[in-house]
Structure formats: C-alpha cells, structure tokens
Amino acid sequence: MELSGWGRYPVHGARCARPETRGDLQQALAERNGDSILAHAAGRSYGDAALNEDGRAVLTERLDRMLEFDPETGWLRVEAGVTLKEIIDIFVPRGWFPPVVPGTQYVTVGGAVGCNIHGKNHHQVGSFGDHVRRLEMLTASGDIVTCDRDNHPELFWATVGGMGLTGIILSLEVQLEPVAGPAIEMESIRVENLDEFFEVSAESGDFTHTVSWIDCVASGSNLGRGVFMRGRHASEEVEWSPGPMEKLAKTLKSAADGRLFESNWLLNRATMRIGNAAYFHKEPKGKTEQIVHYEPFFFPLDAIDHWNHIYGSRGFLQYQCVVPEREAIREILEEVTATSMASFLSVIKEFGPRTHTGLSFPEPGITLALDFPNYGEPLMELLDRLDAIVATAGGRVYLGKDARLDRQSFRKMYPEWEEWRDVRDEWDPDGVFQSSLGRRLGLVKGS
Numbered sequence: 308m309e310l311s312g313w314g315r316y317p318v319h320g321a322r323c324a325r326p327e328t329r330g331d332l333q334q335a336l337a338e339r340n341g342d343s344i345l346a347h348a349a350g351r352s353y354g355d356a357a358l359n360e361d362g363r364a365v366l367t368e369r370l371d372r373m374l375e376f377d378p379e380t381g382w383l384r385v386e387a388g389v390t391l392k393e394i395i396d397i398f399v400p401r402g403w404f405p406p407v408v409p410g411t412q413y414v415t416v417g418g419a420v421g422c423n424i425h426g427k428n429h430h431q432v433g434s435f436g437d438h439v440r441r442l443e444m445l446t447a448s449g450d451i452v453t454c455d456r457d458n459h460p461e462l463f464w465a466t467v468g469g470m471g472l473t474g475i476i477l478s479l480e481v482q483l484e485p486v487a488g489p490a491i492e493m494e495s496i497r498v499e500n501l502d503e504f505f506e507v508s509a510e511s512g513d514f515t516h517t518v519s520w521i522d523c524v525a526s527g528s529n530l531g532r533g534v535f536m537r538g539r540h541a542s543e544e545v546e547w548s549p550g551p552m553e554k555l556a557k558t559l560k561s562a563a564d565g566r567l568f569e570s571n572w573l574l575n576r577a578t579m580r581i582g583n584a585a586y587f588h589k590e591p592k593g594k595t596e597q598i599v600h601y602e603p604f605f606f607p608l609d610a611i612d613h614w615n616h617i618y619g620s621r622g623f624l625q626y627q628c629v630v631p632e633r634e635a636i637r638e639i640l641e642e643v644t645a646t647s648m649a650s651f652l653s654v655i656k657e658f659g660p661r662t663h664t665g666l667s668f669p670e671p672g673i674t675l676a677l678d679f680p681n682y683g684e685p686l687m688e689l690l691d692r693l694d695a696i697v698a699t700a701g702g703r704v705y706l707g708k709d710a711r712l713d714r715q716s717f718r719k720m721y722p723e724w725e726e727w728r729d730v731r732d733e734w735d736p737d738g739v740f741q742s743s744l745g746r747r748l749g750l751v752k753g754s
C-alpha cells in the first residue's frame with residue numbers, strides 16, 4: 308500500500324498487515340521475512356513518523372476493543388487502535404473525558420502514546436503519557452511485555468513519545484477525567500499583537516485550556532495578532548443549545564469535503580492574506596463569553612472531512628516548534644512574513660513544565676505551529692532557517708509533525724537522543740522496528 312501522514316507528504320510504500328487479534332499481530336512479526344516493521348494507526352501524524360518506506364506496516368485499526376473500565380476511578384483499559392472519538396462518544400454520556408486531546412479526535416490511543424501528544428491543557432496537566440499507567444507491548448523478540456513505572460520502566464518511558472520505534476503497543480490503561488457533560492465554558496479575546504498574546508496568556512491561569520490562533524500574514528505592528536481562546540469543562544451540567552459555532556460546524560460537516568476543493572492554486576499568499584484578515588476582523592474587539600460544545604472547542608477542523616486535501620496534490624507540511632524565549636517566536640514570525648510563502652493556519656500556546664525525557668516534544672516555553680502548502684525547495688530552505696533559530700534558542704521541532712528535519716539539527720534539539728536509543732537498542736538489538744523518520748534521524752540500527 309501507499310501510505311502517507313496527514314500532510315500527504317511524503318508518500319511511501321509498505322507491505323501492510325491488518326491484524327484483528329494479537330495472534331495475527333505476532334504472526335505478522337514472525338513472517339516479516341527480515342523486513343523492518345512499524346505500527347501505523349490513524350495516520351494523523353503529519354510527516355513520515357508512521358511510514359516505513361519499503362518495509363512493513365501493521366495497521367492497528369482493527370485492534371480496537373475496549374477491555375475494562377472502573378467507574379469509581381475512571382481508569383480505562385483499551386486496545387491501542389481505539390480512537391479518542393470512540394472513547395469520547397461512549398464516555399461523555401457517562402461523565403468522563405480523555406485527560407488530554409489534540410486538535411482532532413480521530414487519533415488512536417496508540418498514536419497518542421507514540422507521539423506523547425499534548426493538548427490545550429498542557430500547562431496544567433502535562434501530556435498524554437502522564438495519564439497512562441501501563442502498556443502491554445509486542446517487543447522485537449516476539450514476547451508480549453507489560454511495562455509501567457515499576458516494571459521495565461525504561462521501556463515504558465522510551466515508548467511514551469518513542470515514535471513507534473520500541474515495539475507495538477497492544478493495549479494501555481489511561482485515566483479518564485470526570486466531566487459534567489459536553490459543555491465548555493469558553494472565552495475568546497481578540498489580541499492585536501504578540502505582546503498582547505503574552506499578556507492574556509499570563510492572566511489565564513484560571514482556565515484549564517488555552518490556545519491562540521495567530522494571523523501569520525500580518526507583519527509590523529500587527530505581528531502576532533490573533534484570537535486567544537480559553538476554556539474549561541463546565542463544572543455542572545448546563546443547559547446547552549447549539550450556538551452559531553455549532554450550527555456552522557454542523558452545516559460544514561454535512562456539506563463540505565476537502566477533496567471537492569483539492570487544488571494546487573487555491574491557497575496562495577493573496578488568498579491566505581484575505582482569509583486570515585477576515586477571520587481576525589470577524590472577532591469582535593475585547594472578550595466574548597460562550598458556552599460551547601466540546602467539538603468546535605477542541606476539534607474545529609474535524610468539521611470538514613479530508614480538509615488536508617485543500618492544500619493540493621503536493622500536500623502540506625506543518626512546522627511545530629517550542630522555544631523557551633519569546634524573542635525566538637518574534638524572529639520566526641519575521642522570517643516567515645519576510646518571504647512570499649505564508650502559513651494558512653497558525654496556532655500558538657504556552658506549555659507548562661517538562662514531564663518527560665527522551666523523544667517527547669513538550670518543554671517549557673512557547674509552541675508555534677505553522678501549516679505551509681508544499682512549496683518545494685523554497686519552503687525547505689525557509690524551514691531550515693527556522694530550524695537554526697529554534698536550535699540556537701534551545702528549542703525543538705515536534706517529530707509527530709515532521710517530514711524533513713536533518714540529523715544534525717535533531718541532535719541539537721533532542722540532546723537525550725543517545726540515552727533513548729540505548730534503551731531502544733537493548734529491546735530491539737537487530738533493528739526490527741523502524742520508520743522512515745527513524746532512519747532519517749539516525750534513530751535505528753544501521754541508519
């Protein structure tokens with residue numbers, strides 16, 4: 308099969324198995340005929356993290372059983388191919404929500420551990436791995452191993468954020484968070500520039516969830532203008548009826564499919580300038596308070612199926628970095644606005660303390676995510692320049708979104724990579740588990 312991540316770049320071929328049981332999975336490992344192998348889940352990582360060019364891929368979508376739930380404590384044991392949407396659909400009516408969710412609910416729990424995903428609440432609760440207590444894994448030897456903070460802790464920590472390179476997660480235990488219902492108390496605040504973003508972020512301590520959309524075409528005194536969104540799960544069941552955001556989301560969902568708009572020309576600097584300015588100006592000045600459903604708050608992009616096709620057949624790249632200091636964010640934005648390339652959708656957020664080592668991405672500072680149509684070589688050169696700014700500032704690029712970081716920059720950004728690789732090599736001395744990303748960054752045997 309030809310496989311790609313959400314950015315549809317790159318596209319790599321792999322021989323695929325779609326096991327339904329752990330027996331099938333063990334068989335796929337045993338019969339790989341000397342090829343390397345990797346778990347490919349919902350393919351919502353953007354670049355080549357879930358690809359294994361010319362090797363084997365295990366599609367985990369059928370390993371999707373819910374195994375056990377304790378309604379007293381909220382601990383849930385599920386197979387790795389269960390999606391967050393499946394958990395949300397079943398558990399919100401029972402008063403529970405996943406502890407950390409990304410910008411789409413269509414990711415699996417296996418992928419959430421593989422990339423150790425962060426959400427809008429990172430500054431308060433850390434990342435997904437902080438809420439997982441046990442993993443059951445198929446390791447390179449063919450054995451099934453259970454690991455947690457006491458049993459094989461080194462395997463547990465290397466797998467959380469380990470990009471699928473330590474083995475295949477079969478099942479895991481995650482702690483759900485109690486909620487009163489589907490409602491979110493939300494505030495949105497129009498911010499006129501980057502300084503205002505930092506001011507509002509600093510005074511948002513009462514909110515569990517924060518994120519800001521940012522207009523990445525605006526420059527000069529408007530640099531960093533955007534809409535700051537903050538919210539929390541409503542503390543009691545509130546009367547909730549669909550507002551304009553929900554109605555819009557519903558209409559879009561029933562009418563829109565990104566594949567209808569696939570074009571290499573739709574998104575250019577001119578259309579992005581108009582789109583970004585329109586989004587900014589539609590937001591009233593000051594603060595707006597609303598009660599909204601969790602879907603438009605957490606997953607606004609899920610409203611349009613296949614929205615990734617809007618970027619055209621060449622695909623797109625997301626560049627997500629975190630830097631410890633504000634000045635580097637300004638430098639990055641200035642570097643981008645000085646080019647003829649533009650980011651269609653950009654978000655910025657302040658992370659909380661670091662809770663993981665190894666290849667996990669989040670660290671204290673400011674994270675910025677920029678989506679660029681695949682402009683080819685000029686884009687790659689721009690992103691290399693951004694890497695230099697990020698590495699010099701002591702920051703890093705998110706591997707779950709990456710398709711092109713070079714090995715040297717990676718090693719500067721992730722100084723603990725060698726310790727991580729030692730653990731990996733101990734559990735997989737022959738390099739059975741590999742990915743296109745792992746070989747590109749020198750993370751697996753022989754690369």
Ligand SMILES: Cc1cc2nc3c(=O)[nH]c(=O)nc-3n(C[C@H](O)[C@H](O)[C@H](O)COP(=O)(O)OP(=O)(O)OC[C@H]3O[C@@H](n4cnc5c(N)ncnc54)[C@H](O)[C@@H]3O)c2cc1C
Pocket residue numbers: 312313345346347348349350351352353356357367387388408409410411413414415416417418419420421422423424425426427469470471472474475476477608707708742
């Ligand atoms: C619209 C959108 C918004 C997003 N927002 C965020 C965000 O806010 N925060 C964030 O952190 N990420 C975000 N992401 C990225 C996404 O959450 C992660 O890339 C996530 O890992 C994707 O999960 P998946 O199930 O699609 O896994 P895949 O993309 O298929 O795989 C991701 C990695 O996990 C490994 N993996 C998957 N399953 C297993 C398994 N069973 N055992 C071992 N390894 C496994 C794979 O080998 C691969 O390395 C976003 C993505 C999209 C498309």
